[in-house]
Structure formats: structure tokens, C-alpha cells
Amino acid sequence: MARAKSTVKPTEAELTLLNILWQMGPATVRQIHDAVSTTQKTGYTTVLKILQIMHEKALVIRDETNRAHVYAAANSETHTQSSLIKDLISKAFGGSTSKLVMRAIDESTSAEEIDDIRQLLKSLEK
Amino acid sequence: MARAKSTVKPTEAELTLLNILWQMGPATVRQIHDAVSTTQKTGYTTVLKILQIMHEKALVIRDETNRAHVYAAANSETHTQSSLIKDLISKAFGGSTSKLVMRAIDESTSAEEIDDIRQLLKSLEK
DNA sequence: TACTGATTACGACTACGTTCGTAATCATAC
DNA sequence: GTATGATTACGAACGTAGTCGTAATCAGTA
Numbered sequence: 431m432a433r434a435k436s437t438v439k440p441t442e443a444e445l446t447l448l449n450i451l452w453q454m455g456p457a458t459v460r461q462i463h464d465a466v467s468t469t470q471k472t473g474y475t476t477v478l479k480i481l482q483i484m485h486e487k488a489l490v491i492r493d494e495t496n497r498a499h500v501y502a503a504a505n506s507e508t509h510t511q512s513s514l515i516k517d518l519i520s521k522a523f524g525g526s527t528s529k530l531v532m533r534a535i536d537e538s539t540s541a542e543e544i545d546d547i548r549q550l551l552k553s554l555e556k
Numbered sequence: 557m558a559r560a561k562s563t564v565k566p567t568e569a570e571l572t573l574l575n576i577l578w579q580m581g582p583a584t585v586r587q588i589h590d591a592v593s594t595t596q597k598t599g600y601t602t603v604l605k606i607l608q609i610m611h612e613k614a615l616v617i618r619d620e621t622n623r624a625h626v627y628a629a630a631n632s633e634t635h636t637q638s639s640l641i642k643d644l645i646s647k648a649f650g651g652s653t654s655k656l657v658m659r660a661i662d663e664s665t666s667a668e669e670i671d672d673i674r675q676l677l678k679s680l681e682k
Numbered sequence: 683t684a685c686t687g688a689t690t691a692c693g694a695c696t697a698c699g700t701t702c703g704t705a706a707t708c709a710t711a712c
Numbered sequence: 713g714t715a716t717g718a719t720t721a722c723g724a725a726c727g728t729a730g731t732c733g734t735a736a737t738c739a740g741t742a
Contacts, residue, residue: 511659514648522640527665528672533637539653546654
């Protein structure tokens with residue numbers, strides 16, 4: 431029996447920071463704030479506070495060895511994406527994955543993306 | 557030029573009521589409350605209040621002709637699903653639809669659903 | 683017309699998310 | 713050892729979501 435992973439759904443601000451952590455790997459508050467500042471104007475302590483809350487929720491882990499704590503995402507990007515998708519499928523698509531895929535693909539979806547999806551489907555054939 | 561539709565993202569409680577409205581069609585607060593009561597224990601005035609807020613947000617329209625107002629979803633289920641999916645793709649999948657589809661399909665996805673997706677892909681070929 | 687039951691309107695309360703200012707703490711340099 | 717700058721901790725403030733109680737309103741009936 432495995433089972434665990436509370437599956438806390440990250441809020442929007444939290445997801446923003448997770449995206450940064452997934453991309454950069456473990457980082458200090460300052461590094462994370464610098465990264466987020468390139469696209470938003472969020473105060474340093476705001477980022478710190480959100481990271482602290484995420485730590486309470488176990489969305490991130492942190493290394494307190496040094497003065498400047500080092501934060502890292504607790505779950506993989508893939509894991510989190512899967513849980514977000516499952517949540518949406520159940521709440522807005524009546525549990526139907528195919529319905530979701532139909533809505534996801536539209537005229538703005540590039541040919542490359544559709545090719546990728548075809549490859550995925552093909553790989554499931556065997 | 558068309559363009560309009562504010563694209564207000566419904567909250568979770570709002571989405572619950574929208575699902576009921578899409579399924580039942582236009583309905584009174586009482587009917588909606590009865591429907592929601594089969595799965596949850598929510599007060600009548602709570603449902604009423606949420607519907608009033610949704611009306612302010614233009615998520616629903618309402619017919620005030622009769623004493624008991626009749627509410628209806630302002631946007632189609634398809635339209636709302638598309639907007640929710642696009643939102644998730646941009647916030648959690650770096651804008652990649654194919655990545656989302658990859659995460660959406662897993663071992664729990666039935667063969668029928670995968671078939672449906674194959675059909676969709678096939679219909680895009682021409 | 684007055685009563686009664688149902689419906690809408692209003693507002694209060696709690697919880698959470700987001701923001702940030704200020705205080706406390708620490709490490710380093712002097 | 714003390715001052716200085718950076719970092720963490722704390723908590724306040726604001727908005728939104730969700731909940732519901734109570735008041736106001738209306739329609740139909742006795």
C-alpha cells in the first residue's frame with residue numbers, strides 16, 4: 431500500500447511560484463522573487479509569505495541549513511498537472527477525458543501540437 | 557467584428573449550479589435547490605445568493621416575469637469548458653495543449669474514451 | 683381585505699487568498 | 713563586540729467566496 435500525497439490544490443499565486451521552482455530547481459526567496467519580478471511587480475515579503483504558507487501546506491519543502499532558506503517544489507510538475515487536470519475533468523467535464531480533449535483542441539492549436547497528440551495516441555496502440 | 561463575452565471564470569460553487577442549469581435548462585431557485593440537494597446539503601438562500609451574484613457577473617440570465625425568477629446559464633457548456641481549459645493550459649501547462657492531453661490520458665482512461673479521441677484526431681486529418 | 687406561505691433582498695459572519703509593513707533575527711564586516 | 717544589511721517572522725488589512733438568518737415583498741386564498 432502506498433497512498434499518501436494530500437493533493438492540496440495550489441492557488442493561482444502558488445502555482446506561479448511552483449512554475450518558477452520547477453523551472454529553476456531549488457531556490458532562495460530572493461532568487462524566486464527576482465524571477466517572478468520579471469513578469470510581475472510583487473513585493474519580496476509577499477513571495478516569502480506565500481512560500482511559508484506553501485510550506486505549511488506541504489506544497490514545497492525547504493532547507494533551513496543556511497540563513498537564506500532554500501525552497502523546492504514538493505511534487506513534480508507532472509504529478510501536479512495530473513491532479514489539476516483530474517480536478518477539472520471531474521468538475522467541468524462530467525468525468526469525461528475525451529470531452530476535455532475535444533474542447534482543448536481548437537483552431538488555435540498548432541499542427542505540431544496535433545502531431546504530438548497523434549504520436550501519443552499511436553504509442554498507446556501497442 | 558464580434559468580440560465580447562467578459563469570460564468571467566466561475567467559482568466552484570458557481571460551476572456546480574451551472575452544471576445543473578446546463579442539464580435542466582432554465583429553472584427556478586427552488587428547482588435548482590432541489591437538484592443540488594440530492595448531492596449536497598446547501599441552504600435555499602445560499603443557492604439564491606449565489607445565483608444573484610452570478611447574475612451580477614452575467615454568468616446567468618434571469619426572467620423576472622413571474623414571482624419566482626427563472627434562471628438560465630448565460631453561456632453554453634461548451635463555451636465555458638473551452639475557457640476553463642484554456643485558462644488551465646496557460647497557467648499550468650506553459651500554453652501547450654499537447655502536454656495537457658498527455659497528462660489527461662492515463663491508465664484510468666477507458667478504451668472507449670481513447671477511441672473517441674482517435675476519432676477526433678482522424679476527423680481533423682481532412 | 684387581511685392572512686399565510688413562498689420568494690427575494692439584505693446584510694452579517696467565517697474562511698481563505700493576497701498583499702505588504704514592521705519587528706525580530708541572524709551573519710558578516712569593521 | 714557592535715553596527716549594518718539581509719532574511720525571516722508576525723500580523724494586519726483588504727477582497728472574494730460561501731454560508732445563512734432575518735426582513736421585506738408578493739400572490740393567492742379565506
